[in-house]
Amino acid sequence: MNDIKVPEMGESIVEGTISKWHVKVGDSVNVGDVLAELETDKVNIEISAEQAGVVGQLLRAEGDTVAVGETIGVIGGEAAASAPAAAAPSAAPAAEPVAPVVQEQKPAVAASxxxxxxxxxxxxxxxxxxxxxxxxxxxxxxxxxxxxxxxxxxxxxxxxxxxxxxxxxxxxxxxxAPQAPAASAPAAEPGKPAERRKMSRRRITIAKRLVEAQHTAAMLTTFNEVDMTAILDVRKRRKQAFQEKHEVGLGFMSFFTKAVIGALKAFPLLNAEIQGDEILVKQYYDIGIAVSAKEGLVVPVVRDADRLSFAQIEKEIGDLAGKARANTLGLNDLQGGTFTITNGGVFGSLLSTPILNAPQVGILGMHKIQIRPVAINATEMENRPMMYIALSYDHRIVDGSEAVRFLVTVKELLEDPESLLLEG
CATH class of the missing domain: 4.10.320.10 (E3-binding domain)
Structure with missing residues (x-):
């Protein structure tokens, strides 16, 4: 007999939810076969068979919350597999005991x-x-x-x-007592259509982390705007050659990542975190890039971004975004970022105040590029492609003047892309 147990999933993850069983009682499995999918706070994990045999029992159902190390099923040999079917009060075929096995567990607990x-x-x-x-x-x-x-x-x-x-x-x-929740939770208006949905584990975690960030940090946001003319000109002139040489598109994120790194080098407290009564100033640049996935926002991390070229940054961001949308990100892809960039502009946002990705103390928000009239000098106006940018920061260790100068540095680097080769 071999227990199907919830595996270790990283020091910060202690439980998960069974999102799907891929097997049922009586199924034969080989070593490495996927038995179940487990949804955790950060990533989805597959539980695989550690030995060949026949599924004898499924102790937990889809939707159940289970702890690391908990036994959720049993795999046995051919002889062991027949035991559950023989012990059943009715002579049900071996292919049908999935629901009865799960359902019979719960009355037994109540009876005891x-x-x-x-x-x-x-x-x-x-x-x-x-x-x-x-x-x-x-x-x-x-x-x-x-x-x-x-x-x-x-x-x-x-x-x-x-x-x-x-x-x-x-x-x-x-x-x-079961009637109490109905009394405390207001129902929909009679005759009006409504749908009640259970929040996914990831969405619950996102909600808690965002609230926690607002409760624990002295969060402020400062704004500026960037004239994107120079970057658009570079992309127009270099885009095709860049694509042919590196087999990846020249997007905006590589420019912004380089600009952020240049500003972080000038203002290192934005690349720090608070640990008790100490400030840990990080001298490496692991930049988190917020990506919208089906089950909610995730922030995979581009490691040592200061050592990467424009093409390497674009490839890394593309790979991480693909993993996020395919739900195949690993824990290592999500842990340890030092600063985050989020781009609401891809959805049409003109201005927003991003929330800190704790324990980080800074996050940069990008927005939609919009043509607006801009004063070039005292007598001239031109229509220019402008973008609002926002920096949310933790005022506990970052002063307002420092935050403003950080954002001005990002603006200046973006408006002079050649400087990114030196500063970023």
Whole structure:
């Protein structure tokens, strides 16, 4: 017999959600076959078979939240595989036990703890630590009834412990508890169409991180605008030759990445992070590039971007964006960035205030290029391709004057692309 266990997924990931089972009870599998897909806070991970055999049991269903190291199924040999079917009360064919096996698990738990109220169907969507879930199962506590003292709403072990006494004292009154969420959550207006959707694990994590960034950082945003005439001229003259030589397009992101690196070298506190009462100033430039994927925004990282050419930066960004949209990014692709660039202009945004990607203390927002009349001197006006740029920064370690000068440096480097060869 061999247990199917949730693998280690990086030090910051302790649980995930089973998004899809690729096998059912009775299926034969070989070493390396994909058994299930696991959705985590950052990436999706495939769980593969570590030995050949027959799937004997599936202990957790799609949509269940599982912890690292937890057993979610069993693979056995040919003889072992027949045991679940033989033990079943009905003589159901081997191809059909998938749903019964999963469904029979849950009544068994309820039967062993008659004093506990049945868990709500929404319990799996509650944000809670693995330790809290374990303690709740042991004490027969419904997670939907537990009040969290965490600012982000995550239920912790101490919340379960504090709730335990009250639950034990009020067991008879726990039966109608499933109606409480309906009373607290307003329903749609009668007769009006509405759809209730469960948030994906990634979307929940994005929401929490954004709120956390706003709660923990003294975040401010400063703005400027860039005349994109020179960059557009370079791209017009060099685009075809660049494509033929490097087999990649000459986009805007390589210019902005180089300009950001030049400004970070001049103002290193924008390339730092706060650790307790210390400031860690990073002397390397791993630039995060925000990419919109199907399940939400992800920020893969271009490593050592200061050492890369324009073509290498464009290729790296293209590869990472492709992985993001195919949902094949690894943890190493997402961890450890020092500064982030996000481009709302691809969706038509004219101006925005980007939120920090904690623990970073700076993020640059690009926007739509728009033709606007610009004063060239006291007597002349010209229509120029202009872009608003925004820098959000953590005022705890970055002063306003420093942030403004950083953004001015980015502007000056972009308006004089040749300087990028020297400064970027």
């Amino acid at each position: 703890t008659p004093a506990a109220a049945p868990a709500s169907a929404d319990a799996a969507s509650i944000s809670a630590t693995p330790a809290a879930r374990k303690l709740a199962r042991e004490r027969g506590i419904d997670l939907t009834q537990v009040q969290s003292n965490d600012p982000l709403g995550r239920i912790r072990q101490e919340d379960i412990a504090a709730h335990g006494t009250a639950v034990s004292a009020a067991v008879p009154a726990a039966v109608p």
